[in-house]
Amino acid sequence: MSSQFVSNRQQRAAIEWRGGHALVMAGAGTGKTFTIIERTKGLIAEGVEPKRIALLTFTRRAANEMRSRIGTKHEGLFAGTFHSWAIMQMHSRKDLPVRPEQWTIIDRDDQLQLIRRIKAQLTPKGEARRFPTPGEVLNYTGYARSTLVTIEAYLDKFMNLEGEQRSFVIKASKQYRQHKQARRYMDYDDILEVIAAAMTENPALAHSIASRYDEVLIDEGQDLNPLQWRIIDSMVPDTRIFMVGDDGQSIYAFRGADFESIHSFTKRIPDSKVLKLEENYRSRQAILDLANWVLDQSPLQYQKRLRGTRGRGERPILHHFNNAFDEADWITNTILESHGEGEKFSSNKILMRTMSAAKEIEASLVSKNIPYIVIGGQSLFALAHTKDLLAAVRATVNPLDELAWMRYLTLFEGIGEVTADRIIEKLLKSQSVQEAKQIVQEALDKRAAEVLAPIIAISRHRTEPGEALRSALRAMKGIFKHNYREDWSKRRPDLDLMVSLAERRPDVVDFIETYTLDPIHGTQVQGQSEDKVTLITIHSAKGLEGKRVFIPQAQYGMYPFVRSMGSDAEIEEERRVLYVALTRAQDELMLSNGGFGFAGFQTTGEADFFLERVPKKLLNHEGQAAPSQRGPIAPNDLAGWG
């Protein structure tokens, strides 16, 4: 076993544990992920083949963290998200009911679009506003599926919907399922559902999958929802489950995760043991003191307080500014200053509750030419022009892809919704790309050549996605220039970026799958250098660490977030979000705020800023403005819709 660190006694017990299933319950920075990595190395050193070990977790970033810590030398070892593991199973096993290359994986935007179209049919014209939004329908549906309950049961338990509103949600939810199926769409939940259902209904299949592993190691176990638990449950008889988790860091209840499930680990999994780690190796004690205080304010009982091993360190600061621009400039100036003194840009992580609130900070990074990478928030493929090009590719590989065809066809002058609908109606009955081309040809006659040119170009280069996109882009240039005549030069680079991303994939289907499962965030990744500042959402930052951590907008309305004040459970989850953010910092923790509050913003309840009454000895206040109260500012200033 080769680590640069010496494990402590508790870590050794976890690393060397060779009994049954085990759960390591321990706080932030105590080395849970370290234990997973060292265990994996230990098992391999004892002769376990790397391909007989799987490292799973929920978020992509936590999965990347595991992957980079284990390195590349163990060929066959799987380290990734549950979703990517499930997709890999579908690709590699012929006994699963789904061939993923025949399906199009859809993201949240597509899901919403599909439900929008369903809603338009289900509700009388002009009365749409009386009914729940597509976003609500999608959230209810997703939550119900993730927690393995029917939509009816979910609505009865959590929602106060009656009569036509209730029946609308139920109908929309069921039609969503049917529409997906008919269009050969698979959403994120489907990916897990296919595997979970197959394994539960067919024990022989579950055995065949699970017995390929000597051990399945799961990081961030508090984030698992019942759907993911179902996959784990069906593996329990045939492999060893080694899970690590921290109830204080549970921040995915909104998608059905339930940290009680790790409390009841030994009940749920027979012949299992719970282990503990109690020393934090990440952060200075001054940082841990503040984090401990935040969790102490909760009425819920989490496990013990964090005890550090790295000395006291500097007291965290909260710097107050009058506006978001000054705040952003302070952050970027601080980064530049330390860079001048030899510190790397990559030592800095800027943690956001919502990425849409990062506008000023991004602008400031750009203006000072600081290289940075954005993780979380809007995807590159959420932009109108990137969606257009992607629609051409999707329409080509899946003639049943209604949303792609609708978007693609209506790009062309003279083709509106009515014509497109007529064509799509026929396409939905088609069997092949060949047939699809025929249908478009017949429907459009003279205009068909222009519409089909990009489609033909893409289908000609299916195994050279770079070339496929390049030639499609060439054929669509005229439309793009016309449709985006005001700002084409600004949009153009995103499409070139798409082409270069496609270049690295083996075929167009893989291109779509890869970037739907792991989208690029933000449009410009500034600078070519490896050394970059990371601008990241707290949800994505879980499991990660940084020498210096910035937490901007530490103020009323953000922690807890205005939209998550509706219940005690929501507020407690928000408290854990802040706790996760604080515990990312190794040496320096720099909170700040932009002076304004959130008056007028749509809230779901009432709650004070978590640090409103923080003891002075835990946090240094700097700057002129008083600790921010609920101040007067237009709601759109926060959300970035202005």
Add this chain to the structure above:
DNA sequence: AACGTTTCCTTTTTT
């Protein structure tokens, strides 16, 4: 049937 203009709404967080 298509399209331009205006006005309003929406996504908080991840897969």
Add this chain to the structure above:
DNA sequence: AGGAAACGTT
């Protein structure tokens, strides 16, 4: 920023 609804024009 994207998209839909409403309304008027072509």
